[in-house]
Amino acid sequence: MADKPEVRRISTRNPPSSPVAPKICSFVTLVNPQIVHMKFLVNSATLLRQLQHISGVINANTVLPILEDFLFEISKNELTVVATDLETVMRVQVNVESKEAGRVCIPAKILIDSLKNLSDQPLTFSIDKNFGIEITSDNGKYKVMGENPDNFPKEPVADDTTSFTATATALVTAINKTLFATSTDDLRPAMTGVFFELDKKGMQCVATDAHRLVRYKRTDVKCPKADSFIVPRKPLSLLKAAIPDSNDEITISYNSNHLFVKHGGTQMSCRLIDARFPDYKVVIPAENPYTLTVDKSEFQSALRRVNVFSNKSTNQVALNITGNELQLASQDVDFSQEGNERMGCKYSGEDMMIAFNAKFLIEMLSATPSKEVNISLSTPTKAGIIKPTDQEENEELLMLVMPLMLNQ
Numbered sequence: 549m550a551d552k553p554e555v556r557r558i559s560t561r562n563p564p565s566s567p568v569a570p571k572i573c574s575f576v577t578l579v580n581p582q583i584v585h586m587k588f589l590v591n592s593a594t595l596l597r598q599l600q601h602i603s604g605v606i607n608a609n610t611v612l613p614i615l616e617d618f619l620f621e622i623s624k625n626e627l628t629v630v631a632t633d634l635e636t637v638m639r640v641q642v643n644v645e646s647k648e649a650g651r652v653c654i655p656a657k658i659l660i661d662s663l664k665n666l667s668d669q670p671l672t673f674s675i676d677k678n679f680g681i682e683i684t685s686d687n688g689k690y691k692v693m694g695e696n697p698d699n700f701p702k703e704p705v706a707d708d709t710t711s712f713t714a715t716a717t718a719l720v721t722a723i724n725k726t727l728f729a730t731s732t733d734d735l736r737p738a739m740t741g742v743f744f745e746l747d748k749k750g751m752q753c754v755a756t757d758a759h760r761l762v763r764y765k766r767t768d769v770k771c772p773k774a775d776s777f778i779v780p781r782k783p784l785s786l787l788k789a790a791i792p793d794s795n796d797e798i799t800i801s802y803n804s805n806h807l808f809v810k811h812g813g814t815q816m817s818c819r820l821i822d823a824r825f826p827d828y829k830v831v832i833p834a835e836n837p838y839t840l841t842v843d844k845s846e847f848q849s850a851l852r853r854v855n856v857f858s859n860k861s862t863n864q865v866a867l868n869i870t871g872n873e874l875q876l877a878s879q880d881v882d883f884s885q886e887g888n889e890r891m892g893c894k895y896s897g898e899d900m901m902i903a904f905n906a907k908f909l910i911e912m913l914s915a916t917p918s919k920e921v922n923i924s925l926s927t928p929t930k931a932g933i934i935k936p937t938d939q940e941e942n943e944e945l946l947m948l949v950m951p952l953m954l955n956q
Contacts, residue, residue, distance in 0.1 A: 586650035586675040588622055592685070595642055595671070596663040598629065599656075601790040601814065602638040605631040606656050612701075617653040619700045620673075622646050630703070631656065636783040637703050638790065641813030651697035652679050658692055704817050706808050709801040714751070714769045716796045716811060722753045723788045725764045725915045725945060730781045731757035738823035741778040746771035750942075754828055760908050761828055761948040762915070768942040778825055779807055783818035790814050832948060836924035836933055838897025840869060844921050847874075848913045850889045854878045855906035857887035864952050865906040870899045878906070902928040903952040909934075912947045928954065 599618065610616060610633070619630040627642040652675045662683070672684040679694035723742070731739035736758075745752040750767040791798065791811050801808040808817045854865050858878035868875040874893040879886035902925060913921065918936035925932050934947040 585677040586622060586646075586648045586652065587673065588627065588644045588646035588648075589670055589672050590627060590642060590644040591668070592663055592666045592671050593668040595627075596660065598640040598642050599660055599663070602629065602631040602640055602786070603656060603660060604786045604789070605633050605636050605638050607633050608657075614653060614695055614699050615701070616656055617695055617700070618656050618659065619651065619653055619697055621651045621697075623649045630700070632701055632703070634701060635780070636786065636816065636818040638786060639815045640790075650675065652681065653695040653697050653700055654681060655692060655694075662690060704806045704819075706801055706806070706817070707803065709803045709808065710772060710775065711799060711801040712746070712769070712771045713797050713799055714766075716791045716794050716798050718751075718766055718769055719798060719800070719809075720788050720791055720793045721943075722751070722764055722766065723784050726753045726755040726762045727781060727784055727788075728911050728915065729755040729757060729760050729762040729947075733757070737821055738778060738825045741780045741821045742784060743776065743778050743825040743828075745776045747774040748772070754825070756826070756828055759905065759950050760912065761831065762912070763828070763832075763944075763946045763948075765944040766942055775802075776825070777802055777807065778821040778823065780818060780821055783807075783816060787816055790816070831931065832946070833924075833926060833931060833933065836926045836930075838900065838925045839895070840874070840897075840923040840925060841894040841920055841937065842874065842891070842923070844913055844916055844919060846891055847921070848910055850876050850891055851906045851910050851913075854887040854889050855910070857885045858906060862952060863905045863907040864903050865909075866901060866903040866954060868901045869893070869895050869897075871895065897925065900925060900928060901954065902932070903954045904932065904949055905952060908949050912949065915947070916945065 606616060615633060621628040621630070622644065625644055625646055627644045628639055629642065630637065630639045666685055669686050674682045674684070675694065679696060681692050681694045683690045726742050730741060734740065739757055743754040745754065748771060750765060751769040751771060752763065752765045754761070754763045756762070787809060791814065796811060798809060798811040802820070806817055806819055809815070851865060854876045855863055855878060857880060858864055859880045859882070865876055865878045868877065872893055872895060874891050876889045877886070912934055916934070916936045917940065918938040920937040922935050922937055923932050924935070928951060931948050931950050934949065936945060939945065
């Protein structure tokens with residue numbers, strides 16, 4: 549049954565100076581309840597799960613308030629939700645029940661916070677023509693003010709693109725094995741992303757922060773032509789969280805300014821970094837004559853324990869290799885603390901003492917899938933090369949780390 553119209557009585561009095569004779573006019577206006585402009589029904593858990601995939605795009609302290617909103621677009625029982633920070637755009641699709649088509653912007657934080665505190669249940673969203681939003685659950689009713697969707701930034705157009713396909717696993721693995729080595733120094737923009745090199749033989753991803761470098765190759769990804777571009781760290785981090793690690797096929801497209809990735813109902817586009825990636829090939833040694841082979845888990849655990857006692861500004865751990873014994877040592881002179889451990893290893897070469905940043909080594913070992921790793925060395929002042937002893941088919945992983953000057 550429709551609500552009764554609200555009756556509002558308004559009285560006006562002409563001022564004494566009015567040419568019209570002073571009189572009191574009273575009249576009655578009928579104010580109709582706000583007409584529902586758009587309405588849809590959606591499962592709360594499904595909506596929350598999809599929103600969490602793209603909520604990382606939104607920056608909390610943004611110059612444009614509308615960038616703190618999700619754009620909701622309804623069409624034919626399908627809800628598309630869009631989030632952007634002007635550099636990256638992500639969109640997901642959710643099945644809903646709806647008779648109307650329409651668009652509205654909804655504040656992201658309050659929507660996600662409310663969904664987190666609701667049990668798995670159907671929700672009804674009712675939006676009026678002034679973008680007022682009413683959310684009805686099994687036991688409650690919640691209201692929030694939306695914004696005009698016409699003010700939401702437009703997405704980049706995928707014009708003049710080159711496309712290729714890959715499995716979701718191939719892309720997610722490439723991101724996981726390289727992203728940690730990107731730089732956080734905005735003064736070196738080229739190093740704040742992952743460098744993609746493409747050709748008909750496969751895809752190669754490279755990341756470096758000038759202290760370490762990771763190169764990951766895949767030969768099961770076929771690209772139509774030789775090309776290269778740099779993808780920023782943030783969209784790649786969001787992408788690996790939104791795409792399942794599976795054999796599902798994804799479509800990757802790019803042009804001179806943007807990258808576009810599509811997997812089912814999830815889509816992402818981002819602006820590419822307009823900078824020249826450093827010539828990383830010149831820093832990779834052609835051959836390091838000495839090879840140290842260690843158990844990855846044992847070495848990583850030893851590094852974690854010894855690093856507790858290292859200087860926290862350098863995380864320096866010295867490796868003293870003599871025959872088939874590896875000694876790890878760290879110290880912090882300022883706090884009179886030190887840590888020492890020894891473990892077995894396989895080594896071919898002259899005895900050597902070399903120091904590395906333990907934090908870097910631990911992260912690089914985490915990206916290595918094999919049980920054992922080979923560390924190729926030359927001198928205490930030249931880069932070490934880390935490779936897994938067993939490489940997966942169609943994959944090749946190489947990691948380089950620069951040594952630290954030994955504490956005297």
